[in-house]
Amino acid sequence: MLGVTIFAVNSDSLVVIANNAYNQGLYDSALVTYGRVINKGVESGELYYNMGNAYYKNNDIASAILYFEKASMILPNDEDVKYNLNIANSMIVDKIEKVPELFYHHWWNSIYNIMAADAWAIFALVSFSFLILSIGLFILSKKRGNRKLSFYIGMLFLIITIASSALASQKYYLNIEHKEAIVFISSITVKSSPTLNSVDLFVIHDGTKVEIIDRIDSWVEIKIQNGSTGWLPKKSIREI
Amino acid sequence: MIKRIIILSLIITSGLFGLANDQIRFVGVGKQVVKVGERFRVVYEINQDANNFRSPNFGSLQVLSGPSSSSNSSIQYVNGKMTQSYAMKYTYIVQAVKVGEVVISPATVTVDRKQTKSNTIKIKVVKGATTKQSNSSQNKKPANSGVLQDDDVYIKAFVSNASPYIGQQVILTYKIYTKVPVSNLMVKKLSSFQGFWSKNLLSENQQYKQKTEIINGEEYIVAEINKFAVFPQKTGKLVIEPTEMECTVQLKVQNTRRRGHDPFEDFFNDPFFNRNVKNINTIIKSNPVIINVSPLPQKGKPDGFDGAVGDFRLSSRIDRTTLTANDALTITLTLSGKGNLELIELPELKFPSDFESFDPKITSNIKTSSSGISGKKKFEYLAIPRNGGDFEILPITLSYFNTITKSYHSISSEKYEIHVTKGDITSNGISYSSSAQEDIRFIGKDIHHIKILPFNYKRQGEFLFLSNTFFLFIILPIVIMIILLLVITQLRKRKSNVGLMKNRKANKVAKSKLKVAAKYKNDGDDKAYYDEIAQALWGYIVDKFSLTQSELSIETVADILKAKDIENAVTENFINTLNNIEFARFAPGDASSKMEAIYNEAVTAIIEAEKELR
Numbered sequence: 001m002l003g004v005t006i007f008a009v010n011s012d013s014l015v016v017i018a019n020n021a022y023n024q025g026l027y028d029s030a031l032v033t034y035g036r037v038i039n040k041g042v043e044s045g046e047l048y049y050n051m052g053n054a055y056y057k058n059n060d061i062a063s064a065i066l067y068f069e070k071a072s073m074i075l076p077n078d079e080d081v082k083y084n085l086n087i088a089n090s091m092i093v094d095k096i097e098k099v100p101e102l103f104y105h106h107w108w109n110s111i112y113n114i115m116a117a118d119a120w121a122i123f124a125l126v127s128f129s130f131l132i133l134s135i136g137l138f139i140l141s142k143k144r145g146n147r148k149l150s151f152y153i154g155m156l157f158l159i160i161t162i163a164s165s166a167l168a169s170q171k172y173y174l175n176i177e178h179k180e181a182i183v184f185i186s187s188i189t190v191k192s193s194p195t196l197n198s199v200d201l202f203v204i205h206d207g208t209k210v211e212i213i214d215r216i217d218s219w220v221e222i223k224i225q226n227g228s229t230g231w232l233p234k235k236s237i238r239e240i
Numbered sequence: 241m242i243k244r245i246i247i248l249s250l251i252i253t254s255g256l257f258g259l260a261n262d263q264i265r266f267v268g269v270g271k272q273v274v275k276v277g278e279r280f281r282v283v284y285e286i287n288q289d290a291n292n293f294r295s296p297n298f299g300s301l302q303v304l305s306g307p308s309s310s311s312n313s314s315i316q317y318v319n320g321k322m323t324q325s326y327a328m329k330y331t332y333i334v335q336a337v338k339v340g341e342v343v344i345s346p347a348t349v350t351v352d353r354k355q356t357k358s359n360t361i362k363i364k365v366v367k368g369a370t371t372k373q374s375n376s377s378q379n380k381k382p383a384n385s386g387v388l389q390d391d392d393v394y395i396k397a398f399v400s401n402a403s404p405y406i407g408q409q410v411i412l413t414y415k416i417y418t419k420v421p422v423s424n425l426m427v428k429k430l431s432s433f434q435g436f437w438s439k440n441l442l443s444e445n446q447q448y449k450q451k452t453e454i455i456n457g458e459e460y461i462v463a464e465i466n467k468f469a470v471f472p473q474k475t476g477k478l479v480i481e482p483t484e485m486e487c488t489v490q491l492k493v494q495n496t497r498r499r500g501h502d503p504f505e506d507f508f509n510d511p512f513f514n515r516n517v518k519n520i521n522t523i524i525k526s527n528p529v530i531i532n533v534s535p536l537p538q539k540g541k542p543d544g545f546d547g548a549v550g551d552f553r554l555s556s557r558i559d560r561t562t563l564t565a566n567d568a569l570t571i572t573l574t575l576s577g578k579g580n581l582e583l584i585e586l587p588e589l590k591f592p593s594d595f596e597s598f599d600p601k602i603t604s605n606i607k608t609s610s611s612g613i614s615g616k617k618k619f620e621y622l623a624i625p626r627n628g629g630d631f632e633i634l635p636i637t638l639s640y641f642n643t644i645t646k647s648y649h650s651i652s653s654e655k656y657e658i659h660v661t662k663g664d665i666t667s668n669g670i671s672y673s674s675s676a677q678e679d680i681r682f683i684g685k686d687i688h689h690i691k692i693l694p695f696n697y698k699r700q701g702e703f704l705f706l707s708n709t710f711f712l713f714i715i716l717p718i719v720i721m722i723i724l725l726l727v728i729t730q731l732r733k734r735k736s737n738v739g740l741m742k743n744r745k746a747n748k749v750a751k752s753k754l755k756v757a758a759k760y761k762n763d764g765d766d767k768a769y770y771d772e773i774a775q776a777l778w779g780y781i782v783d784k785f786s787l788t789q790s791e792l793s794i795e796t797v798a799d800i801l802k803a804k805d806i807e808n809a810v811t812e813n814f815i816n817t818l819n820n821i822e823f824a825r826f827a828p829g830d831a832s833s834k835m836e837a838i839y840n841e842a843v844t845a846i847i848e849a850e851k852e853l854r
Contacts, residue, residue, distance in 0.1 A: 012693055022690055043700045046691040053690045074696075084687040121704035129717040136721045140728055172705040 011037045015047065027054045045074030045116075049081050056088055062206040064088045066182040069209065069240045073175060076113045092207030093187075099227045117171035124164040131157035178239035181222070183208045183232075190230030194219030201230040210237060264288050264351050268296070268358045270344065273389075274336045274365055279304060284330040284347050284358055292350035293330050299342045301363070306332030336365040393418040393489055395465070395526035397431075397480070403532040406475050407549030407580055408643045409612045411441070414466040414483055414526055416448075419458060421490045425465065428523060429484040435474045435533075437583055441467040441608045469613045471549075471580040472533040480529040491518045536641050540648050544587065548640035550579015554586075556635075556653035564661045565628050569595075571621045573653055575638070578614040581606055586638060589621050589653075592631045597623040628662030746783035750776045750846050754839070761835050769835060770825040773842050777818055780846055794818060806852045810845075817845040 018033035034051045037044075052067035068085040075081050101109065115123065134154035141147050174180070186206045192199040194216045204210075204224065213229060214221035220237065223229045270282040284293075284307075295307060313326040330347070344361040393416065400411040416425070448463035465485070472478060536549070557572045573586060582604065591597040601622070606615035625631065633656040641648055704710050753776030760769035778792060785800050794815060801811040820838055 011697060012695070015693060015695060019690055019692060038700075041700050042697045044695040044697045046695040047697075050690040053687055056687050080688040080691065087685065087687050118698075118704040121710055125710065125713040128714060132717040132721045136725055139725055168705045172703050175703060176701075 011040060011042060011044075011047075015050075019050065022050065022054055022057075025057075027058045030054045031058070043070075043074070045071045045078065045081070047071075048074065049078070049084070052084060052088070056084070061088055061091045062182055062184050065092070065207050065209070066184075066238055066240060069180065069182065073240065074116050076116055088207070093205035094208040094224075096208065096225045098225045112167055112170065115167075117168060117175055120164050120168035120171055124161055124168050127157050127160040127164055131161055179212050180240045181210050181212055181220070181237040182206075182240065183210060183236060184238050185236040188232060188236050190222070190228075190232055192230060194221070194231045198231070202228060209240075212237075212239070264356055266290075266347075266349060266351075266356045266358045268344065268347060268361045270334075270361045270363055272362070272364060274363060276336050276339055276365055276367055279333060279335045282306075282332045282334055282344065282361065284349075286328045286349055286351070286356070287326055288328070288351045289326065290328055290349040290351045290356070292348075294348045295332075296347040296358070296361075297345040298332075298334055299344060300338045300340070300365075301334040301342055301344070302337050304333045304335055306330070306334075336363070339365050339367055341365070392420045393422055393487070393522070393524055395483065395485060395524050397483070397526045397529045399529055399531060402530070403534060404472060405536055405549060405641065405643055406472055406533050407536070407547050407583075407641070408471070409550065409579060410470050410472065410531065411612055412438075412468045412470050412480065412529065413464055416463050416465050416485075416524075417453070417455070417460045418489075419460055422487045423490065424486075424488040426486045427466075427483070428486045430466075431480050431483040431526075433468070433470055433480060435478045436470040436472055436480070437580065438468045438470045439582070439608060439613055441469055441612070469608065471583065472531060475533045475535045478531045478533055480531065482526045482528045484523055484525050486521065486523050489520045489522055491520055537646070542639040542648055542650055544637065545639040545641075545648065546585065546587075548579065548584045548638060549643060550577055550581075550640060551642055551644065552577035552579060552581075552584075552638070552640050552651060554638055554651040554653055558654075558656050561656060562659045562661070563625070565625050567624070569623050569625065569658070571623070571633065571656070573600075573619040573621070573636070574616055575619070576616040578612065579640070581613060581615055581617050584617070584638075584640075586619055587636045589619075589636055590634060591621075591623045592625075592633070594627050594629070595623040595625050595631070597621065625658070625660040628660050631658045631660060632656070633658060742783040746780045747846065747850050749783060750780040753779065754843060754846075757839065761839065766835060767825075770821060770838075773838065774818075774821045774825060777814075777821065777842055777845065780849070784849075794822075801849075804852075806849070810848045810852050813841075814845045814849055817841045 014033055014037050018030045018037075021027075021030035021033060031051060031054045034047060034054065037047055038051075048067045048071035052064045052071060055061075055067060056064035065085065065088045068081060068088055071078070071081045072085060131154055134150045134157055137150035138147055138154060141150060183204055183206050187203055188205075189200045189203050192201050208224065210222035210224055210232075212220050213223050215234070218234045219231050220234050221229060221231050222237070264287065266284065266286045268282060268284045271280045274280055282298075284296075289311075293307060293309065307330040309328065309330050311326070311328040313324070316323040316325075336342075342363045342365060344363065346357040346360055348355050348357050350356070395414055395416050398413045398415065400413075401408070404410050416422070442464070448465060450461050450463045453460050453462045466483065470480075553576050555574045555576075557574075559570045563569060571589065573589065575581065575584065575586060586600075589600070598621070601620040603618045603620070604615065606613060606617070635653045635655045637650050637652045639648055639650045753772055757769050757772035757776065760766075760772060781787065781797055781800070782792065785804075787796075787800075797818065798811065798815055801814060817838075820841065824834065824838055
């Protein structure tokens with residue numbers, strides 16, 4: 001924690017310089033300076049958001065989307081991030097109709113997006129502490145009513161703990177494994193198998209978000225939001 | 241020989257009878273020079289009754305109709321002299337197709353079983369307007385030769401400036417030059433001003449002003465037939481297509497056929513009788529005009545320059561600067577000057593958003609004179625402030641390019657500060673409740689601005705989940721809870737031990753107190769005796785049930801004993817004893833027998849209670 005604080009002091013001065021450059025319309029130099037902060041090994045949702053803005057103003061929509069997506073990993077509930085990501089997505093070529101989600105999947109996702117990975121982990125820990133507390137109360141209380149109450153409260157916290165741990169782990173693995181990516185080539189053909197001479201399936205354009213299903217050598221199997229899958233060269237995408 | 245005799249006799253007879261059938265004349269007449277596409281007549285005329293007309297070979301000319309024949313004869317007695325004439329005409333209408341010289345071979349007729357040939361006709365076919373001038377110089381002939389020459393009448397276009405800037409006013413004038421009388425001047429095809437914005441400078445039905453000019457030693461009548469102010473709208477070489485006009489030209493015709501034949505004919509051929517004036521319908525074309533439009537210089541081009549070229553002035557006027565809310569306010573901007581006024585739009589005058597503003601009323605007072613377009617354009621803005629306050633109306637700036645100084649100029653309106661006092665809406669009886677609220681209109685769309693410090697930093701790829709800290713915070717509450725549980729159970733145990741001790745002691749304490757009481761009884765100190773007995777009983781209750789002295793009363797004791805499932809008889813006995821003791825304490829002076837009874841009662845109560853509580 002201390003290490004991060006020290007980083008923050010140095011980073012803040014860089015961020016101030018970069019923000020000033022952005023305000024003067026010098027988006028390239030702002031990006032370079034933001035990049036120096038990233039190179040220090042720290043990350044921040046706000047930082048990614050600002051970088052996304054600078055890329056957007058530089059008309060590099062694919063990069064802007066990548067950084068807005070990164071920001072939204074850390075700040076899933078930030079209104080600015082959501083808004084700008086929406087605007088950037090409205091500028092890309094591909095308009096992919098989302099497959100309608102099943103209702104429970106939709107609920108799960110909407111809960112899932114309330115908090116970032118760490119926040120869910122903290123939530124799970126807090127809920128776990130309450131679970132332990134209600135177990136203690138259950139053991140200690142002698143009256144029947146109190147025992148009953150603490151049992152039910154304990155059960156509730158058990159469910160919350162399991163659910164939030166599941167969410168935290170899902171987010172964690174999403175972050176660790178980079179399961180989402182943005183297409184960075186202005187127009188690329190998705191192939192039916194990881195070879196160049198396989199059948200062309202469909203064409204996607206830069207800025208489109210894809211889900212990575214599998215990786216073989218320099219190829220990745222991707223899935224776009226309408227459910228279609230296919231293979232792309234690894235270098236045509238950048239992971240979020 | 242016989243023939244001659246016949247002819248001679250005919251002459252004689254005709255001379256005798258006054259018949260002028262002197263000889264056969266068979267003549268073909270056509271135009272000498274025609275333009276390609278022009279229709280004209282070729283007429284063969286014979287002065288004898290003839291038949292068996294054979295068509296000539298028209299070569300490259302196209303015969304549109306004909307031959308249509310007509311004949312007329314007339315007998316005139318003039319001063320006792322009879323003149324008889326007879327004519328038969330074969331008329332063709334032909335059209336010239338190709339440039340070049342066409343020779344029409346003679347036509348033949350049979351007169352009195354004799355074939356007669358006509359003359360050959362030579363026709364020169366020329367191209368349209370462009371070759372006109374050169375042709376005209378070659379074959380200059382007197383105007384009244386019966387054939388219209390190309391330089392007899394023509395239109396010429398003039399421009400005031402052949403290399404203007406884009407948007408600069410150029411005056412384009414069409415003049416007609418004529419040597420012959422012209423009537424029925426009609427526009428057939430007007431120039432299309434492609435790439436220009438144009439404005440006619442001459443009013444409709446205007447009388448043409450005529451002048452005379454001497455060109456190449458010949459006198460021409462010159463009149464301006466059309467005048468335009470044109471404003472080029474794009475750069476580069478622009479061509480104004482020629483204008484085409486149709487007119488009727490009156491030509492004097494030399495009647496070669498009859499000239500000299502009869503001196504009186506000249507009299508009738510006088511123009512007064514309009515007999516030797518030929519009306520020719522012709523189409524005249526102007527020359528095309530090439531205009532080289534150069535772009536405006538980039539240097540010093542102000543922001544918001546909108547293509548205004550000319551010389552302008554901008555004045556602004558406001559009717560009032562202090563008013564009450566819901567009163568109207570008028571700002572008048574007047575743009576005056578020379579140039580493409582009609583094309584100029586002023587930048588929009590921006591009112592504060594709290595003002596209800598309307599589109600400006602534009603009144604143009606544009607004068608078109610032969611020197612071009614000038615005038616005034618008035619923009620009247622009406623606005624109604626809906627709320628009180630101090631407002632500012634920012635000036636507007638119009639930039640234009642001055643072609644004389646060849647530089648850009650900016651003109652601005654005035655800035656107005658307006659004070660609006662809050663009006664009483666209800667007193668006006670007007671409610672603007674509906675207009676007071678309006679939807680927010682979005683003008684643009686952009687991303688939200690960047691975030692400012694403080695940022696929340698974390699190391700890249702570092703997550704709380706499954707980290708050491710995570711596991712620590714799982715174990716920590718468990719450990720704390722176990723410790724807490726242990727401590728609490730221990731404390732509880734200890735607390736319950738204290739109660740047990742007191743419980744056990746209660747009997748003993750009571751008994752020792754009773755013993756002390758017995759001693760007081762023997763001493764005859766009955767007050768101390770009752771006090772001691774009361775203390776023995778109360779103390780027993782206090783110790784037994786871990787009560788405090790303050791909670792003590794007969795009722796609480798009764799409640800506690802009932803709650804402990806003690807037999808009603810025992811409880812009643814205990815309570816009665818307590819009552820008796822209290823009663824005895826405050827009403828002393830009784831016999832010792834009563835003291836003895838109370839002592840026994842107290843002992844029995846404690847023993848019974850002890851039995852039940854155990």
